[in-house]
Amino acid sequence: MVSDNELFALGLGLKSPWYLEDQRLEMDKQPHELHLRIGVERGSQFPCPICGKKAKAHDFRESTWRHLNFFQHHCYLTAPVPRVRCPEHGVKQSEVPWARKGSGFTLLFEQAALMLAREMPVASAARIMGITDKRLWRVVLHYVEQAMAELDLSTVEAIGLDETASKRGHNYITVFIDMQRRERPVLFAVPGKGKAAVAAFAQHLKAHGGECGRIAEVVCDMSGAFLSGVHEQFPEAEVTVDWFHIVQLFTRSVDEVRKAEARDTVLPKHCRWAVLKGKETKRTAKQQEALDELLNTGFDTATAWLIKEKLRWVREAKTVQAVRNRITRFIRFARELIGDSFALEPMAKALETLERHAERVIRRWTSTYTNARMEGFNSLFQAARARARGYSTNRTFIAMVYLIGAPIQLLVKST
Numbered sequence: 001m002v003s004d005n006e007l008f009a010l011g012l013g014l015k016s017p018w019y020l021e022d023q024r025l026e027m028d029k030q031p032h033e034l035h036l037r038i039g040v041e042r043g044s045q046f047p048c049p050i051c052g053k054k055a056k057a058h059d060f061r062e063s064t065w066r067h068l069n070f071f072q073h074h075c076y077l078t079a080p081v082p083r084v085r086c087p088e089h090g091v092k093q094s095e096v097p098w099a100r101k102g103s104g105f106t107l108l109f110e111q112a113a114l115m116l117a118r119e120m121p122v123a124s125a126a127r128i129m130g131i132t133d134k135r136l137w138r139v140v141l142h143y144v145e146q147a148m149a150e151l152d153l154s155t156v157e158a159i160g161l162d163e164t165a166s167k168r169g170h171n172y173i174t175v176f177i178d179m180q181r182r183e184r185p186v187l188f189a190v191p192g193k194g195k196a197a198v199a200a201f202a203q204h205l206k207a208h209g210g211e212c213g214r215i216a217e218v219v220c221d222m223s224g225a226f227l228s229g230v231h232e233q234f235p236e237a238e239v240t241v242d243w244f245h246i247v248q249l250f251t252r253s254v255d256e257v258r259k260a261e262a263r264d265t266v267l268p269k270h271c272r273w274a275v276l277k278g279k280e281t282k283r284t285a286k287q288q289e290a291l292d293e294l295l296n297t298g299f300d301t302a303t304a305w306l307i308k309e310k311l312r313w314v315r316e317a318k319t320v321q322a323v324r325n326r327i328t329r330f331i332r333f334a335r336e337l338i339g340d341s342f343a344l345e346p347m348a349k350a351l352e353t354l355e356r357h358a359e360r361v362i363r364r365w366t367s368t369y370t371n372a373r374m375e376g377f378n379s380l381f382q383a384a385r386a387r388a389r390g391y392s393t394n395r396t397f398i399a400m401v402y403l404i405g406a407p408i409q410l411l412v413k414s415t
């Protein structure tokens, strides 16, 4: 027969000189608490945390760790932690095999917490584990940042980058992905945007075995700050602009036209989403009505929408020759519709941008990397924002982007 103590010791993976000395269930607490007391064999030697050489214990200090729930009971371990007297390094606190230094949780507890945090918002995971979200964040940040520090970037050849606001307002984060990775492509994220963000990535790349000279293609949007940063850090790379960014640019311009028009005209109700959605995306009956009314009445917003929708025809071009041709015809078609309308100025600006970057856009037709990679950014950002809700800083948001999107394994190492 295995005794209760031996059973618990087995679950904890306790090995000599550690053993389970005592266990008691505190019934006066809600939920009940199971307290396991770990003892240590007399006269044992422990490794110095710096050199690993074993030495006798100088003294012991008692510590307590939160451990995995035992059924519905919260479980705690208490043990005397030795301080060793190393001939070389003096008196140092030795590490225990079930927890990492400085953590108030056992490794098994942390592992369970990380598994939950991968699947749900940190606040919810913390509730399930019965700890504050602040404490869970500390665990998540530790393991995510440690795993990211070990990432090997020596084979990276093509990158995509995009920026997003980590919260409402102007708190920007730039995220870099590996265009060749199908799953979990995130390589790096940094607060800020533009030139400084690209420089920070170049630094990170070099620190992780990568080379700027190896980067053959960079996919990004058309912001001047990004472009000049890319040119500076990755002079060999071909810069391409994703179709996704073109659609984004024109969609924003349509919205600008609509907002300005709504200030001095009464636009049909439900008009906003009606024009933000693409032609083949399902509209509600009211949105469809709004769109029909817009088109029939000749609002500027309707003209802007028609221009944006015509982009689809450009996108459907099969060859480089065809897309070049269609971009030229698209620009001509749009300019005619715009004429010298002041209200359609935002559309004219979008056209200028497209014209200026046309070659970079066309290059995407010969690129081997799919558009889906860049489109994936949006859902990644949304998911990270949702997971970090309630405790959102640049650091927690970035940690979530990594947790969801980076090729990392969160290894909880037992010593």
Ligand SMILES: [Zn+2]
Binding pocket: 048, 049, 050, 051, 052, 053, 086, 087, 088, 089, 090
């Ligand atoms: Zn030592």
